[in-house]
Amino acid sequence: MSLNDKVILITGGTGSFGKKFIEIALSCYHPKKLIVFSRDELKQSDMRQEFLKYKNYNLLRFFVGDIRDKERLMRAMNDVDFVIHTAALKQVPSCEYNPFEAVQTNVIGTKNIIECGIDNHVQKVIMLSTDKAVHPVNLYGSTKLTAEKLMIQSNSYVGSHNTRFSCVRYGNVLGSRGSVIPAFRKQAEEGVLTITDKKMTRFWITLEQAVCFVIFCLENMEGGEVFIPKIPSMKIVDLADVIAPDVPKNITGIRPGEKIHEILLTKQESSHAREFDNYYVIEPLFPFWQSIDAGARLPANFEYKSNKNNHWITKENLKEMLKEI
Numbered sequence: 337m338s339l340n341d342k343v344i345l346i347t348g349g350t351g352s353f354g355k356k357f358i359e360i361a362l363s364c365y366h367p368k369k370l371i372v373f374s375r376d377e378l379k380q381s382d383m384r385q386e387f388l389k390y391k392n393y394n395l396l397r398f399f400v401g402d403i404r405d406k407e408r409l410m411r412a413m414n415d416v417d418f419v420i421h422t423a424a425l426k427q428v429p430s431c432e433y434n435p436f437e438a439v440q441t442n443v444i445g446t447k448n449i450i451e452c453g454i455d456n457h458v459q460k461v462i463m464l465s466t467d468k469a470v471h472p473v474n475l476y477g478s479t480k481l482t483a484e485k486l487m488i489q490s491n492s493y494v495g496s497h498n499t500r501f502s503c504v505r506y507g508n509v510l511g512s513r514g515s516v517i518p519a520f521r522k523q524a525e526e527g528v529l530t531i532t533d534k535k536m537t538r539f540w541i542t543l544e545q546a547v548c549f550v551i552f553c554l555e556n557m558e559g560g561e562v563f564i565p566k567i568p569s570m571k572i573v574d575l576a577d578v579i580a581p582d583v584p585k586n587i588t589g590i591r592p593g594e595k596i597h598e599i600l601l602t603k604q605e606s607s608h609a610r611e612f613d614n615y616y617v618i619e620p621l622f623p624f625w626q627s628i629d630a631g632a633r634l635p636a637n638f639e640y641k642s643n644k645n646n647h648w649i650t651k652e653n654l655k656e657m658l659k660e661i
Contacts, residue, residue: 338365342367342368344361344420350379353422356544372397443486446486453499454499462553465483465505507538507600523580529586531585545565549615606634616640
């Protein structure tokens with residue numbers, strides 16, 4: 337099952353992921369309709385202009401709306417086949433300062449997505465999650481963990497509607513809005529880079545890789561999985577050296593709610609996960625799930641952690657990657 341001849345709605349569709357998804361969907365597939373659902377009318381207006389150059393631009397629809405507004409979501413999901421749920425409050429400090437807002441969007445908003453998806457007989461709903469949902473140490477991660485749990489468990493009460501729900505969990509997106517790369521570049525112009533800890537490592541994935549992986553998961557999901565791509569790790573100090581080799585570095589110490597290393601798959605989850613060539617799948621522990629007879633079982637106490645990765649981005653790799661960002 338591909339994106340061809342499907343009506344697809346993407347929440348938070350004016351973000352970095354949404355733009356790249358629309359670009360790939362219009363260039364490589366033949367969807368029936370693409371619906372961009374987001375709150376910001378200015379970003380939607382800018383996006384309209386950006387995609388006017390595509391000959392199949394007429395497939396795009398723009399819905400101004402908030403995932404907190406269930407009535408608006410019900411209207412937007414009418415006759416939709418696939419939903420890609422990317423909308424969220426993502427900034428850690430903002431979520432800490434505005435906890436009720438984070439819960440309203442990331443948790444209640446996800447609940448609305450689920451209920452509207454079921455009631456509209458949507459075929460598949462897939463949610464973008466984050467490494468911060470694993471052993472969360474801040475409110476953002478806690479809300480995304482809750483959203484994951486809601487999304488997966490929803491497969492057990494769809495009844496005769498046959499809507500299926502899954503999640504994709506990955507690390508930092510190289511060059512996306514709010515990532516460390518534009519922050520480092522701005523700091524380089526100001527004359528000093530701030531690094532919280534020299535030992536810090538991060539998982540990295542390019543925007544195009546993220547979109548292609550989500551499309552793959554959307555096409556292959558059974559409902560109930562958490563998909564995790566195998567992606568490289570990088571040392572933050574290496575990134576700083578490549579962006580600004582001659583600029584002084586100020587070590588500030590780890591910030592509240594920040595981890596030195598990231599985890600995408602925990603020891604506990606590995607007991608009910610499978611490994612494939614390019615990704616892992618966490619299987620749900622619920623009666624609705626029939627275990628897939630594919631992939632390899634993981635060894636006891638396996639964890640997928642950024643500082644224990646077999647695949648690393650070198651400084652030379654970074655130099656090449658940054659040329660495109």
